[in-house]
Amino acid sequence: MVRVENLSVSYGSKQVLDHLSFEVKPGEVHGIVGENGAGKTTLFESLVGFKKGYSGSVDYVPDVQQSIGFLPANPPMITKITGSEYLKLVLLARGIDRDDFDESNIFDLPLNSYADTYSTGMQKKLALLGVILQGNAFYVLDEPFNGLDYQSCLMVIDILAELRTAGKAVIVSSHIFSTLSDSCDYIHFLKRGAFQHSVGKEKFSEIEAVIKRELIRDSVKGLGIR
Numbered sequence: 001m002v003r004v005e006n007l008s009v010s011y012g013s014k015q016v017l018d019h020l021s022f023e024v025k026p027g028e029v030h031g032i033v034g035e036n037g038a039g040k041t042t043l044f045e046s047l048v049g050f051k052k053g054y055s056g057s058v059d060y061v062p063d064v065q066q067s068i069g070f071l072p073a074n075p076p077m078i079t080k081i082t083g084s085e086y087l088k089l090v091l092l093a094r095g096i097d098r099d100d101f102d103e104s105n106i107f108d109l110p111l112n113s114y115a116d117t118y119s120t121g122m123q124k125k126l127a128l129l130g131v132i133l134q135g136n137a138f139y140v141l142d143e144p145f146n147g148l149d150y151q152s153c154l155m156v157i158d159i160l161a162e163l164r165t166a167g168k169a170v171i172v173s174s175h176i177f178s179t180l181s182d183s184c185d186y187i188h189f190l191k192r193g194a195f196q197h198s199v200g201k202e203k204f205s206e207i208e209a210v211i212k213r214e215l216i217r218d219s220v221k222g223l224g225i226r
C-alpha cells in the first residue's frame with residue numbers, strides 16, 4: 001500500500017534521512033523509535049507530502065494518497081473554534097458532514113469549549129480523534145502518546161489494534177518502547193537517519209535490550225551519584 005525506497009533527506013550539507021526503504025501493508029502497524037533528532041518527524045513529513053525535495057521514492061496505492069490521516073507531533077489549533085467545530089471542520093475536509101460527536105468523544109473532551117484553551121494532552125487527543133473519525137486508509141501518527149495520561153495511552157493502544165483489525169496501514173512513532181511493543185507488528189529503530197534495526201513482534205524483547213545498550217550504555221554513571 002505504501003512503499004518507500006531509498007528515501008534520503010538533507011538540510012544543506014547535513015543528511016537527516018539516509019536511504020530508508022520499507023513497506024507498510026493494509027492491516028500492519030509499524031512503529032518508529034529513535035533518539036531526539038534521529039529523523040522521525042522528517043520521515044513522517046516526507047511520507048505525507050509536507051516535505052518536498054527528498055531523493056528516492058514514496059509510492060502509494062492510488063486512492064490512498066487522498067486518504068492519509070496525519071497526526072503531527074504538535075497539532076496546530078485554530079483559535080476561537082470549539083472542539084466540536086474542530087472535528088466538524090476536519091471531517092468536512094473528507095466530505096463528511098457531521099455534528100454529533102457524543103458517542104465518539106471517548107476521551108471525554110469538553111467539546112463545547114474553545115480547542116485552543118485545551119491542555120497539550122487534550123489538544124493531542126482532539127487531533128487524534130479528528131484523523132480517526134475521518135476514516136482514512138493510511139495513518140501517520142507522530143508521537144500520539146506524548147503528553148497523554150496513562151488511561152489515554154492505553155486507549156491509543158486499543159485504537160491502534162482497531163485500526164489493524166479494520167485493515168488500515170499505520171506508522172507511529174514513540175519515545176516509549178513499551179507503547180510500541182504493545183501495539184505494533186514491526187518496530188524500526190532509527191539512528192541518525194538510518195534504520196539500525198527493523199524487527200517483527202517475535203524479536204521485540206531482544207531488540208529492546210539491544211536498543212537500551214546502544215542508546216544509554218553507562219552514561220548515567222558519569223553523574224557520580226552516591
Ligand SMILES: Nc1ncnc2c1ncn2[C@@H]1O[C@H](COP(=O)(O)OP(=O)(O)OP(=O)(O)O)[C@@H](O)[C@H]1O
Nearest residue numbers: 011014016034035036037038039040041042043073
Ligand atoms: N528545518 C530544518 N533545518 C535544518 N535542520 C533541521 C530542520 N528540521 C529538522 N532538522 C534537523 O534534522 C534532524 C532530524 O530532525 P527530526 O525533527 O526529524 O527528528 P526527530 O527524530 O523527530 O526528533 P524528536 O524526537 O526530538 O522529535 C535533527 O538533527 C534536526 O536538527
